[in-house]
Amino acid sequence: MPANYPVNFDIGDVVFTCIGTSLFRHISAASLCWSNHVGIIVGHDGRDYIVAESRVPLSCTTTLSRFINRSVEGRYSVCRLGGGLSGDQKRAIVEQVPSRLNKLYHTGFNYDSSRQFCSKFVFDIYQNALSVDVGQVETFERLLTSNPDAKLKFWTLWFLGSIPWHRKTVTPASLWNSPALLPIFHSHPDASETAPDWYYRESAMQDA
DSSP states (O other): OOOOOSSOOOTTOEEEEOOOSHHHHHHHHHHTOSOOEEEEEEEEOSSSEEEEEOOSSBOEEEEHHHHHHTSGGGOEEEEEETTOOOHHHHHHHHHTSGGGTTOBBOTTOOTTSSSBOHHHHHHHHHHHHHOOOSSOOEEHHHHHHTOTTOOHHHHHHHTTTOOOTTOEEOOHHHHHTOTTEEEEEESSTTTTOSSOHHHHHHHHHHHO
């Protein structure tokens, strides 16, 4: 049977979720945002919405229900470009997708790489299709030094001993905080929190 959702979504809507693995928990903590993964709705197959995303190991499409099921506690939010999209704009969004599929995921989150990661995937689709910024490109220096609680030890280990301070990246948080995107649905009333309870619970367990 067709999947049912509380509201009608549309092509171009950006879906925010929360992945619970260690890496993505640290992304949430560093960027001060509950969401650490994003995808974009690109169609409907008659049963469910289709989401395009960059994930490990390759960028792909999936159903919205599967996309949500990977999120901690099924938490998700959907945002839409202010004013909505015209038919031509939706087609421009969809046309950007095929050439971006089956691309390797960049675990170093380098915006200038030919590889993909989730927020770059969505940011670039909007930028190339509509010349609209739905997030912010920033350096790791700006991202990590703006948050006094960022776990620099983790990121130093993740980058094999040296954080690439001048590397440019774009985070799910920057999309979440973008004034260009307006929320149309939250699955949880506390969806705007900077770091949900599960982060603190699991962090305490792992750091013990």
